[in-house]
Amino acid sequence: DGGITQSPKYLFRKEGQNVTLSCEQNLNHDAMYWYRQDPGQGLRLIYYSQIVNDFQKGDIAEGYSVSREKKESFPLTVTSAQKNPTAFYLCASSIDGSGGLETQYFGPGTRLLVL
């Protein structure tokens, strides 16, 4: 079945630690996205990528980094510079991200908690 997988489902971060969230898709989509979801704030865009080896900052990129070395994969690193990382992180993809009318397909999410 085609879809998006995210791992792990739960992730615990210690003070000063960098952690990486995995996102993989087998939908053959060019565009991929990372969102952060906090209660009462909806979804906020962290980074997006419209093509391999290219990505753009979203609204809340500070303290996060990404890479897009393969079409199927778009990992997100939460660095120690992100002082309030506790949130639900959602990865999404769409066909090419250029038209604005595309459906986004979401993964099941990763919940990040700080120890």
Next chain:
Amino acid sequence: AQSVTQLGSHVSVSEGALVLLRCNYSSSVPPYLFWYVQYPNQGLQLLLKYTTGATLVKGINGFEAEFKKSETSFHLTKPSAHMSDAAEYFCAVTRTSGTYKYIFGTGTRLKVLA
């Protein structure tokens, strides 16, 4: 700049009653509008979308929404609520040209009472 406002962060309805979730948008260009649903601890799933053409859009699970340009609204409705409809619902708008970007509302949590 585009924006989306969802009125009511929590809505409760009785099973079998009408569901109405409100969404108003602000956009300087004709918008594309979406409704997504999120069940607990899961990702979002598309319910329906409006791009062009017919302003009444039908989606999955018996939901529909009507694009009203004069009211800048895209409210989501369902004639008869079912217990399985309990979830969080997000309205979103995108641009029709230039750099793509989804703007999501803050969400409405629907509770269905037996």
